Amino acid sequence: MLETIVGALGLVFGSFLNVCIYRIPRGESIIFPSSHCPNCGRKIRWFDLIPILSFIILKGKCRYCKSPISPLYPAVEAVCCLLAIASTRVYGLSVSAFLLFLIGCILIYISVVDFKTYEMSVTSILLLAILKFGFEVSLKGVLKTSMTFVVLGPILNALLVGLIYLITRGNAMGLGDVLLLMAGGVGFTVRQAIVCNFVAFLVAFLYVLGLKLVQSILKGNEKKREIPFGPFISIGIFVSTVAGERIADLYYQLIIVR
Ligand SMILES: [Zn+2]
Structure with missing residues (x-):
């Protein structure tokens, strides 16, 4: 019962996150006007705004002009739903669970915006750093939270990519990537920083490999599209926040022990 409620709240929050992802980078208000189709401008009625379900019923098209709706919308809602359930499963109904959920949401926001626009906002990165600090304190208490890792974590976590950034003069990695790693590294131990970087590079590698495979099968014209690194860093940060120590x-x- 609890998980159903939490999951439903996750869906609703995911729907709100979609509004943020679409509107904030465009400099639009997230409250007014109410949801409308970006193609025909018609107001979207409440029964077409039900998370995931509406997308399926409308077969991914606007009710009025039939222009396609990005599958990213229901995907974000689904991930938020799972995130809410997983957070409460790990930490129960607690402040830590809520903060972990918010950390996941801001990482989704940063990832999707980076994927679409190749840009990361400083505000969202700063918010991540604050949430990570809050999460650390909620787990360990103010007195036991190691200030060493609050300060050292960001440096350790951004060391490798920071060096790549400096050596390639920002051609291989962006400053946003470095800042994202620093924000996500708040409270990280050495082991967590290593796991975070390892996961980010591994998933990015697998993604590029998969992409090349699909392209070779489809034999389509190879679109040389730069691959944003933000989504992979985000995955690394989240995995290491939840399970970095255990993975190590x-x-x-x-x-080592054999
Ligand atoms: Zn429309």
């Missing part, structure tokens, strides 16, 4: 332990058990 597992690694030691599997490889």
